[in-house]
Amino acid sequence: MRPELVEALGRIVGQRWVRHRPAELATYAADGLPTHESVPGTVVLPGSKAEVAAVLRLLSLLKLPFVARGAGTGLSGGALAARDAVLVTLTRMNRILALDPRRRRAVVEPGVINARLSEAAARHGLYYVPDPSSQSACTIGGNVAENAGGPHCLKYGVTTNHVTALEVLGPDGSSMRLGSAQGEPWGPDLVGLFVGSEGMFGVAVEITVRLEPIPRMILTVFADFMALRAASEAVSAIIASGVVPAALEMMDRSCVQAVEASIYATGARTDAAAVLLLELDGSPEAVAADGAVVEALLRRHGARELRSAESAAERARLWQGRKKAFGALGRIAPDLAVQDAVVPRSALPEILDRIAVIRDRLSLKISNVFHAGDGNLHPCISFDRRDADQARRVGQASREIMEACLAVGGSVTGEHGVGSDKMEYMPLAFSAPALDLMCEVRRAFDPETRANPGKMFPTHTCREWRMGGAR
Amino acid sequence: MTDAVFQRLAHLLGPGGVERDSRGLPRAVPESDDALALVCQAAQDEGWRFRLEGNGSWLPPDTPADLALSTRGLSRLVSVSPADLVATVQAGMTMEALRDALEQHQLWLALDPPGRPDRTIGSVVATGTSGPLRHGFGPVRDHVLGLTVATGDGRLVEAGGRVVKNVAGYDLTKLHVGGFGGFGVITELNLRLRARPAADVTLVASGGRHALSAAARQLVEAQIGAVSLELLTPAWAALPEWALAVRLSGTEGGVAAEADRVATETELDWERLPPERAAAFWSLVARAPLGAEVAIRLGALLDGIDDTIDLVVETLGESMLSAGVGSGMLRWAGEAEADALRELRRRAAPREIPMTLERAPWDLRRAVGHFGAYREGVGQLVGRLRGTFDPKGVIAVALEGSE
Numbered sequence: 001m002r003p004e005l006v007e008a009l010g011r012i013v014g015q016r017w018v019r020h021r022p023a024e025l026a027t028y029a030a031d032g033l034p035t036h037e038s039v040p041g042t043v044v045l046p047g048s049k050a051e052v053a054a055v056l057r058l059l060s061l062l063k064l065p066f067v068a069r070g071a072g073t074g075l076s077g078g079a080l081a082a083r084d085a086v087l088v089t090l091t092r093m094n095r096i097l098a099l100d101p102r103r104r105r106a107v108v109e110p111g112v113i114n115a116r117l118s119e120a121a122a123r124h125g126l127y128y129v130p131d132p133s134s135q136s137a138c139t140i141g142g143n144v145a146e147n148a149g150g151p152h153c154l155k156y157g158v159t160t161n162h163v164t165a166l167e168v169l170g171p172d173g174s175s176m177r178l179g180s181a182q183g184e185p186w187g188p189d190l191v192g193l194f195v196g197s198e199g200m201f202g203v204a205v206e207i208t209v210r211l212e213p214i215p216r217m218i219l220t221v222f223a224d225f226m227a228l229r230a231a232s233e234a235v236s237a238i239i240a241s242g243v244v245p246a247a248l249e250m251m252d253r254s255c256v257q258a259v260e261a262s263i264y265a266t267g268a269r270t271d272a273a274a275v276l277l278l279e280l281d282g283s284p285e286a287v288a289a290d291g292a293v294v295e296a297l298l299r300r301h302g303a304r305e306l307r308s309a310e311s312a313a314e315r316a317r318l319w320q321g322r323k324k325a326f327g328a329l330g331r332i333a334p335d336l337a338v339q340d341a342v343v344p345r346s347a348l349p350e351i352l353d354r355i356a357v358i359r360d361r362l363s364l365k366i367s368n369v370f371h372a373g374d375g376n377l378h379p380c381i382s383f384d385r386r387d388a389d390q391a392r393r394v395g396q397a398s399r400e401i402m403e404a405c406l407a408v409g410g411s412v413t414g415e416h417g418v419g420s421d422k423m424e425y426m427p428l429a430f431s432a433p434a435l436d437l438m439c440e441v442r443r444a445f446d447p448e449t450r451a452n453p454g455k456m457f458p459t460h461t462c463r464e465w466r467m468g469g470a471r
Numbered sequence: 472m473t474d475a476v477f478q479r480l481a482h483l484l485g486p487g488g489v490e491r492d493s494r495g496l497p498r499a500v501p502e503s504d505d506a507l508a509l510v511c512q513a514a515q516d517e518g519w520r521f522r523l524e525g526n527g528s529w530l531p532p533d534t535p536a537d538l539a540l541s542t543r544g545l546s547r548l549v550s551v552s553p554a555d556l557v558a559t560v561q562a563g564m565t566m567e568a569l570r571d572a573l574e575q576h577q578l579w580l581a582l583d584p585p586g587r588p589d590r591t592i593g594s595v596v597a598t599g600t601s602g603p604l605r606h607g608f609g610p611v612r613d614h615v616l617g618l619t620v621a622t623g624d625g626r627l628v629e630a631g632g633r634v635v636k637n638v639a640g641y642d643l644t645k646l647h648v649g650g651f652g653g654f655g656v657i658t659e660l661n662l663r664l665r666a667r668p669a670a671d672v673t674l675v676a677s678g679g680r681h682a683l684s685a686a687a688r689q690l691v692e693a694q695i696g697a698v699s700l701e702l703l704t705p706a707w708a709a710l711p712e713w714a715l716a717v718r719l720s721g722t723e724g725g726v727a728a729e730a731d732r733v734a735t736e737t738e739l740d741w742e743r744l745p746p747e748r749a750a751a752f753w754s755l756v757a758r759a760p761l762g763a764e765v766a767i768r769l770g771a772l773l774d775g776i777d778d779t780i781d782l783v784v785e786t787l788g789e790s791m792l793s794a795g796v797g798s799g800m801l802r803w804a805g806e807a808e809a810d811a812l813r814e815l816r817r818r819a820a821p822r823e824i825p826m827t828l829e830r831a832p833w834d835l836r837r838a839v840g841h842f843g844a845y846r847e848g849v850g851q852l853v854g855r856l857r858g859t860f861d862p863k864g865v866i867a868v869a870l871e872g873s874e
Contacts, residue, residue, distance in 0.1 A: 103772040147638045158636065160645075161613060176848035182799040183610070184770025185599075185649060186825040187842040187870070188853060192612060192645025196638050213694050236554055242666040243722060282696050282725070283732060289724025342634045346554035374636045375555075414636040422639070429639050434628045437859070438641050444855035456640070 005062070009044045009086070012054045017092070019043035028072065028087055029080070032134075034335040034385055035394070036077030036420045040067070040087040047092045049109075049167070049205040056173035056203065059086055065450045066171075068199045070111060070142030073134040075338050078146065078198050078419025078455055085453070088203065090141050096120055097206065104211045105164065105181050110141020110204055117209070126211035129156040132415070133323045144204050147196030149415030151247040151322065152279075154373035156212065158415065160195040167206035168194060171446045181208050193441075198417050199452040201445035215246070215281035219291050220309040220318055223298045224272035228252060231274035232349040234301035235372045238278070239345065241297060243290045247279040248373030249322050252352070255329065255367040255380070259321045262328035266321035269305065276303075276372070277322050325369040326380065333365065333382035337394050341402055343410035345375040354404045355379055362393040376414035377405070403428065418456045426457060473497055476519060476538050483509050488544070492532055498539040504561075504619060504627055504658035510540055511656065512625030514865040522867045523652040525563055525591030529598065533833040536867045542593045545658055548572045556664040557616065557633055562593025562657045578664045581608035581698070583753060585760045585802065585829075593657045599649025600768075600829055602757060603718065605798045607698025612648040614663050620647055620655035623861025633661045646856065649827075651841050653868045654860040670726035673699075673749035674717045676739035677708075683715040684777055686737040687796035690717065691773065693736045696729050700797045702776075707759045707791040707804075715739070716752070759791055760804035766830040767812070769801045769819060776801070779824060786815040802829070809838040816843050833869075840872020 009018045019025060020042045029039045046052045059066050067081035069089045081087040093109035096117065100106070101124035108117060114135040118127040131150035132138055138148070144166070149158040156162075165179035179191035194201055225231040231250055238245065251259070257270045268275050278294065280287045291308075298306055309315035321328075330336045343351045352368065355377075359366040370377040379401055383390050402412050402425045412418070412425040426435060435457060443449065477497040480489040484501055492498045499521075501507040514521050514537075522534035524541050532539065545561035548569065552558070553576045560569060567588035573579055583602035584595045596618070601610045608614070617631025630643035646654050676683065684702055691700070699718035708714035717733055719726045734741055744752055760766045771779035776796055783792060783803050790805030812835065816826045828841045845853060853870070 102774045105772065147642065149636055149638075153636065157609070157613065158638075160642065161609065170848070174848055176852065177846050178849070180770050180825045181823050182770035182772050184768070184800065184825050184827070187845055187849065188650050188653070188856070189599075189612060189645040189648060190849065190852070192642055192648075196642045200641075216694055239556065240554065240666050241722075242668045283694065283728060285728030285732070286696055286721070286725035289728055290722050292724065293722050342632075342636050344552060344555040344557065344634055346552065371636070375634055376636045409633050411632045411634050411637040411639045413639050414634075415638055417638055418640065426640065429632075431629060433626050434630065434640075437622070437626070437628050438643065440859045441641055441643065441856065444852060444859055 006042060008058055009042065009055060012058065013044055013046050013051050017045040017047065028069070028089070031072045031074045031077060031079045033075045033077055033337065033421060035337055036080060038080040038082055040081035040085060041083045043087045043089055045089045045092050052088065052203055052205055053169055053173045053175065055088060056169055056171060059450070060172040063448065063450070065453045067452045068141070068145070068203045070139030071113070071137045073138045074142060074146055074416060074419060075340070076146070076413070076417040076419030077421045078417045078452070079142070080420060082454065091139065093205070099124070101126060103181065105208055106211055107206055107208050108140050110139060110144070110207060112140045114138050114140060114143060121211045122214070125214050127214050128162065128209060129212050130159050130162055133326060140207055140209070141204055144195050144207055145197065145199045146415065146417035149371070149376065151249050151371060154248055154371065155244050155246045160192060162210045163191060163195055163207060164210060165208035166191055166194060166204045168202045168204050170202045171448065171451045183210070196417070198419065198456055200442050200456065202451060217282060217284040217287045218315065219280045219287050220315045221278045221294065221306070222268070222275065222308070222318055223278070223303040223306045224269060224275045225302055226273050226304055227302070228274045228352055229349045230302040231276055232352070232372070234276065234298055234303065235348070236345060237297045237301060238294055239373065241293055243280070243293055245278050245294070245373060246281045247277070249277040250370055250372035251275050251322065251325060252368040254365070255325055255369045258332050258367060259325055259328045262324070262331055264320050264324040264328055266318050268321070272304065277318060322369070329367055329380050329382060334384045337381040337383065337398065339377070339379045339381070339398055339401060340413045340416040341377050341379070341405040341410060342414040343375045343377065343405050343408050347408040347410070348372065348375060351377065351404060351408060355401055358397050358400050362397050364393055364397055366397070375410070420455055423456060423458045479513060479517070480510065480538065483513060492539050494532065496536065496539055498541055500541045500544040502544040504545065504621065507540070507542070507545065507656060507658055508621040508625045508627045511621050511623055511865065515624045515863045518863070520865055520867045523656060525594035526565060526589050528587045528590045529594050530830060531832055534867045535833065540656065542591060542656065542658065549659065551576055551578070553578060556666065558662050558664055559633065559659060560592055560662060561659050563591050565589045565591055566595065573664065574667070577667045579667050580614060580662055581665050582611065582614055583757060585757050585766065587758065587761065592660060596648055596660060597650065597652050597657055598829055601800065603699035603701040603716070603753070603795060605800055606700045606795050612645055615644055615648055615660060616663050617661040618644055618647055618657050619659040620657050622655045623863060623865045627658070631661065635663060651868050651870060652866055653857055653870045656866070668720040670723045671720040672718070672726050672730055673744045673752060674730065674733055674741045675714055675744060675752065676741050677710050677712045677714045678739065680713045683713050683739070684796065686739050687715055688773070689736055690733065691797045693732065695733055695736065696721070696725070697797070700795065701756070702794045702796055703756065704789055704792045706789070707756065707793050709755060756793065760802065760830070763791060763804040763806060764832060765807045765835065766802060766804040767826055767828050769824050769826050771799050771801060771824050773799060775822065775824070782818060783815065786818065787811055809835055812839045836869045837873055840869050842870050843872055845871065
């Protein structure tokens with residue numbers, strides 16, 4: 001990268017917040033997914049909204065592409081930048097600008113870590129609901145870019161349901177305020193459009209989010225099953241009963257075994273085919289009433305062991321086993337490819353059977369941990385990337401799993417985003433006119449397509465790429 | 472001109488696919504989304520502008536245009552997946568037909584928009600009009616998993632999907648929900664459903680506005696698991712005094728427990744409506760704004776509801792007002808001049824309260840716009856987005872107003 005650029009960026013943010021030496025750049029080459037790596041040309045770490053704007057204006061003048069990045073935990077290859085691009089890392093912008101308990105709103109900078117916001121809100125009896133498994137590291141800005149989810153999104157919705165307003169800097173550095181603190185759109189729903197746009201529309205520099213009261217009562221229930229299908233059917237029965245659990249998670253045997261062999265062990269018996277982790281929240285009376293309904297359904301569908309967390313500590317331990325499942329799986333092989341697919345809930349048993357067939361045929365180790373209540377699967381493939389043939393089979397398995405999910409009416413990503421990893425599946429999920437229209441919408445925000453270029457759309461489908469950018 | 476339009480439409484859709492509206496304007500009533508897209512293409516080719524309608528029960532049919540395009544002919548329930556709680560419906564299906572069809576599967580769409588029961592689902596989604604159930608189930612956008620639109624230049628394009636969690640591609644669905652048709656004509660919708668609750672109870676208290684609104688806030692603080700928490704003026708509730716209505720739904724035990732808490736957390740005299748009266752009450756709440764020419768909605772924060780009610784009453788008069796105390800959505804219906812609406816918008820803006828004109832005669836819509844003037848930088852963006860979806864501007868809609 002040109003030394004003039006490094007110097008010019010340094011004049012804006014201070015030289016120590018510009019990274020350009022190879023050793024410094026290596027940190028930014030991945031986002032948790034071992035199958036995708038890209039070393040950026042330059043990394044800049046602005047400390048304020050004004051600095052971001054100045055950086056974007058400079059890059060606009062120089063017509064250079066850029067990629068906004070939070071903590072780099074996205075698992076989609078979305079926050080990677082190529083050599084010719086500047087990576088704008090927002091982790092220094094980690095201030096909670098306002099926290100208003102009466103209005104139940106917070107205004108945060110994009111680099112605020114998800115779990116920090118809930119911690120800050122806790123003393124007011126409030127919390128920020130979306131809770132990705134990476135919440136102790138991931139940033140709210142990254143959550144906005146990917147429309148991140150988490151276990152508790154079953155009842156309360158994903159990031160888009162909790163972001164009410166945004167200040168966005170366009171790729172030319174100009175500012176726009178979208179939405180309102182209450183959440184009613186101000187004109188067309190541009191907040192809804194921006195959330196999940198994977199950093200391709202601009203940079204969110206101020207984010208207004210809802211905070212919700214911490215439920216008065218939380219009942220965390222653990223159940224294990226000797227058949228995967230029985231567990232899936234229990235999930236469907238609970239949803240059909242009209243009870244809306246706050247969370248309804250499932251792990252298969254291979255995943256449970258990995259967790260129980262790690263420091264995150266929950267005491268689950270490792271011979272079970274599947275375990276369910278379910279949570280009800282609300283008033284103690286309502287939770288007790290719904291709990292009785294759920295317990296009867298779990299038993300009817302063959303739950304072997306059924307227990308509920310007796311204390312906050314036990315609840316935390318059960319959840320740690322679930323949320324650190326990726327970490328636990330990471331111990332059993334050098335690399336872990338975490339997939340993110342969605343199927344209609346009723347197709348869960350079928351798709352799990354299909355994944356088992358793919359696993360056996362390609363001789364891979366696949367563990368499943370998923371948000372069963374909303375049909376969001378995370379098949380995790382353990383492998384060693386130094387084994388080229390194994391790496392190839394991982395790619396093939398991923399594709400086959402995605403195709404199977406789409407065939408039953410699902411989606412190729414439920415919460416991680418398309419990024420680099422799922423671009424090639426987009427033409428399987430959307431028609432050519434729909435992809436073209438998305439590219440056109442992007443150009444309404446970013447006519448020069450400099451914001452996070454080369455993501456989401458495979459080069460051969462998008463007219464913008466087909467026609468060499470001239471249209 | 473209208474004869475030429477009529478004949479061209481008859482040629483495109485067959486003689487059964489075109490009629491004349493109450494003002495003699497040709498009205499295209501395509502029976503498939505492909506046919507609807509053809510009408511859009513023809514409009515683009517011929518330089519026509521069309522006004523969009525469903526069943527003609529919400530916006531008055533007074534938008535100046537060369538033709539009307541109705542989604543009424545797209546009235547099929549395409550599919551229901553009870554186990555997945557998802558339905559695919561054509562945009563012209565009426566809310567009551569949809570309700571009846573879903574009831575057979577013990578399912579419901581948790582949306583209770585204002586308007587007549589024969590209002591189309593497409594109209595509800597395009598105008599983003601939710602009702603009191605917004606408190607428990609969110610605004611319209613939370614019920615729409617995906618949709619198909621015909622763009623102004625006649626492309627049929629899908630957005631979103633059929634699963635509850637989905638981040639593949641940009642979330643274009645959001646632009647169409649509440650976009651008043653400005654970004655295309657919705658032809659088909661994938662909707663998120665709920666299992667019909669075992670218990671559904673409505674409690675109503677009446678009295679002075681401030682006592683009721685304080686009680687409502689108390690219920691929010693106490694985290695009552697209500698699905699509606701609506702404060703209504705006497706005119707809206709057709710009662711001698713203001714009313715506070717609480718709707719609870721869920722399991723028998725859960726609802727009974729919450730109903731007890733509503734009584735103990737407040738000092739109001741609650742009446743529990745028998746099921747038929749509860750249904751009649753909510754139906755009245757939905758129909759009430761049809762008695763007025765103008766309906767607007769505003770979004771206010773929990774601590775600003777009272778001030779916002781004051782502001783609306785000061786500017787437009789008390790008339791009919793319905794406020795979701797927990798959700799923060801206020802709807803006002805009555806008679807109003809353009810100046811008063813502009814004044815309200817002007818005074819609401821510094822309080823960070825957007826005002827959307829939901830329903831009004833064309834003169835008011837044109838003058839005030841559904842959304843009014845945009846904030847800095849946003850207007851150009853919306854213009855570019857409109858140009859993307861409707862390059863020749865064939866869809867006649869006043870998003871911004873002429874002020």
